[in-house]
Structures are given as structure tokens and as C-alpha cells.
Amino acid sequence: MAKDFGDVLKEIRIDRGYSQQYVAEGIMGQSAYSKVERNEIEPTFRKWLAILEKLNISVDEFRYILNKESLTTKEKIINEFLSVNFNHFDDLKLLRDEISAYLQEDEDYLIRDLFYACESLIILNTTQNVEEAQFFAKKIWERMDKFDKWYLLDIRLINYILFIFPSEVAVNIGKRVSKQLEPYHSMKEAEVTLVNVNINLAILLIYNQQYSEALDYLEKVIPLCKKYQKYNQLAIAYSRKGIILQKTAESKESSEYIEKAYAILHAIEDTKLLGELEKELAYYLEEGFKHPLQLEISVHE
Incomplete structure (x- = not known):
């Protein structure tokens, strides 16, 4: 009872x-x-x-x-969405199917947006069809753009769809996100959300070879990753800082940060993220630039 x-x-x-x-x-x-x-x-x-x-x-x-003994199905879905690692696509598919079953019984704006989020990421990473992935992401933005005020769950969704915009637009949205988060200063969830937004903005800026701007974002979030012991995010931030330093001829220091990223992921035994990190490094440091949408690492948890 x-x-x-x-x-x-x-x-x-x-x-x-x-x-x-x-x-x-x-x-x-x-x-x-x-x-x-x-x-x-x-x-x-x-x-x-x-x-x-x-x-x-x-x-x-x-x-x-x-x-804990009386969560509604909607509450359970939201909790699962907030805890799922978006880089682990088997878990994402299970969540997508659970959401789909819920929507067959009850229509809900928020749950529908969560479905679009899951569907877009699954499409992106199974078919690499950027336009189809953006189709679902844009459905989320159509609703969010109408709001003057965003709450934390809204911002998490907005963070997910940053990739549909050119980098300069995404950066402006990031600034708007920062302003919306000001009333929540010193609240852990808000600061971690801002960390995730900034790490994702950094990869868009790296793609556009805006290395100085990307580094500024990473330098802001690295202390917060340490403060809140967000080791996955810290590893990604170190790796992306290493990419920037490599591209700006700081090769020795670049290796140090990339090694730190590997060491963190080995220590926490996140083999899936480790593999995805290796792909991202290969895209930017070996094979040449590809669109950020074609990378598997996206920071949302």
C-alpha cells in the first residue's frame, strides 16, 4: 500500500x-x-x-x-529518460518502445517530446540519416521555442536538440539557457545541466574550427565536472580539450589530456563510452572533419 x-x-x-x-x-x-x-x-x-x-x-x-511504491507510468518514464545514457542505444531503444506503448493509451506533450528525442538519436546512430534525425528534433523545438520560461527538464530537451542549429545559433541558445538557469545558481542539477550544454556546444564549435571559443566552454565546465564527480563528462571534456590543443599545435599537452580521458574511462570501466571516444578522436585527428551529428558521443544524462 x-x-x-x-x-x-x-x-x-x-x-x-x-x-x-x-x-x-x-x-x-x-x-x-x-x-x-x-x-x-x-x-x-x-x-x-x-x-x-x-x-x-x-x-x-x-x-x-x-x-517509490506508487510512481505513475509517466513518472517512471520521465525518471528513466533522465537516467538513461544516450550513448547506450540498446537502453534507448527499450525506452523508446516503452514510451510508444504509453502514447498508444495516453497522449501527453512531454512524453511525446521524449519519444521524438529517443527516435532521433536512434535514427542518427543506426542509419546516420541526419535529415531524418533532425525531422524529429525540430518537432521538439517547435514547442519549446514558444515558451518564454524554460524549466530544467525543458533545458535538458533543448540540450538534446542543439545539434539541429548552426553553431552560432546554438551558441545563442546556449546563452539563453545560461540566463534561464541563473535563478538556480548553486543548485547541483542546474549546474550539471549547464555542464552538459557547454560540452555539447564545444563539439559544434570544434567542428567549425572555432577552437578558442570551444576551449572557453570546456575550461568553465571542467571544474564543475570535478566538483560534482561527473566522470563521464570530465573524460569527454578532457578529450575535446585534447582535440583543440592538437589542432592549435599544442601537441604535447594534447596527448596529456587525451591520456587523462582514457584513464578516467578505464577506471570507471565504461567500455562503451571509451569506444565512442576513440571514434570521435579518429574523426577529428585522423580521418578529417565530419558533422557532429555523425559522432556517437552526446552529453545529456
């Missing part, structure tokens, strides 16, 4: 060894808090946040405990 709001608060409070009086103090009366735990009343949002702070538990963890 799914737990109610008050049941979860009571469970956490008891596990912490706190009294109702301690939790309620400075927020509401003890009698009112007791009614919250009995599911007779619900606190305002601000009071709920204050209670969670007193219980030393995050909003995300509380929601997980509350919903």
Missing part, C-alpha cells in the same frame, strides 16, 4: 529519534503537526520545506520515499 504524506514524515521523525515538539517548533504548533502526521491536514509548501529541513532530509529523498 502506498504511503501517505504524513506517514512518511512520521516514519522519518521516529527514525531520527525526534519528538513532534522538536520538529514543529518554530514552524507550527505541536497539535497541528500531529494532525499532519495523521494525514488530517497538509502543511503549506513553505512549512513543508521547513519541516524537511528540521528532519535533515532533501526534497528529492522525501519524494522518493513517498512515491
Whole structure:
């Protein structure tokens, strides 16, 4: 049976060894808090946040405990989308099929966009048909472009479709993304989202031989990758920095960064990403330039 709001608060409070009086103090009366735990009343949002702070538990963890046994199918799909590695295409195909089954029963704008995102990446990496992949990506942008305000999930989708634009347009969108993320400064999810956007912008700029601009983006995100221990992103950033240094005649330093990228991926045993990294390096350093859409590495997780 799914737990109610008050049941979860009571469970956490008891596990912490706190009294109702301690939790309620400075927020509401003890009698009112007791009614919250009995599911007779619900606190305002601000009071709920204050209670969670007193219980030393995050909003995300509380929601997980509350919903882990009662997630809707839509919530499960969104969670899977946010956690799937877009470079692991078997997982992406399974998610695409799950979304397709959901849409046969219920039409939903967001879930439809997630389907377009999955379909575009699958097409791109199975047929290399850029125009067909862009066809689905543009459907996402048609809806997103109408919004004055983007939220974090919107920005993740926008990050995915950056490749449909020329680099100068993508950079302008990136600036708009940065501005939209300003209210979320110091929030981990927002900073990691910005990391992913900037790493993807860097490869578009490398493709256009705008090495200085690409390096600026990478230099900003490398410290954040370390701060949040985002090792996949750090490896990609190091590798792309190595490409830039190689192309700008800093060959010795280039090798050092590429070696760092390999070392990270070997350490975390991500063999799939390691193989994709090798292909990207070959495209840019051995075989000559190809369109970024034909590369398998795309940073979205």
C-alpha cells in the first residue's frame, strides 16, 4: 500500500529519534503537526520545506520515499529518460518502445517530446540519416521555442536538440539557457545541466574550427565536472580539450589530456563510452572533419 504524506514524515521523525515538539517548533504548533502526521491536514509548501529541513532530509529523498511504491507510468518514464545514457542505444531503444506503448493509451506533450528525442538519436546512430534525425528534433523545438520560461527538464530537451542549429545559433541558445538557469545558481542539477550544454556546444564549435571559443566552454565546465564527480563528462571534456590543443599545435599537452580521458574511462570501466571516444578522436585527428551529428558521443544524462 502506498504511503501517505504524513506517514512518511512520521516514519522519518521516529527514525531520527525526534519528538513532534522538536520538529514543529518554530514552524507550527505541536497539535497541528500531529494532525499532519495523521494525514488530517497538509502543511503549506513553505512549512513543508521547513519541516524537511528540521528532519535533515532533501526534497528529492522525501519524494522518493513517498512515491517509490506508487510512481505513475509517466513518472517512471520521465525518471528513466533522465537516467538513461544516450550513448547506450540498446537502453534507448527499450525506452523508446516503452514510451510508444504509453502514447498508444495516453497522449501527453512531454512524453511525446521524449519519444521524438529517443527516435532521433536512434535514427542518427543506426542509419546516420541526419535529415531524418533532425525531422524529429525540430518537432521538439517547435514547442519549446514558444515558451518564454524554460524549466530544467525543458533545458535538458533543448540540450538534446542543439545539434539541429548552426553553431552560432546554438551558441545563442546556449546563452539563453545560461540566463534561464541563473535563478538556480548553486543548485547541483542546474549546474550539471549547464555542464552538459557547454560540452555539447564545444563539439559544434570544434567542428567549425572555432577552437578558442570551444576551449572557453570546456575550461568553465571542467571544474564543475570535478566538483560534482561527473566522470563521464570530465573524460569527454578532457578529450575535446585534447582535440583543440592538437589542432592549435599544442601537441604535447594534447596527448596529456587525451591520456587523462582514457584513464578516467578505464577506471570507471565504461567500455562503451571509451569506444565512442576513440571514434570521435579518429574523426577529428585522423580521418578529417565530419558533422557532429555523425559522432556517437552526446552529453545529456
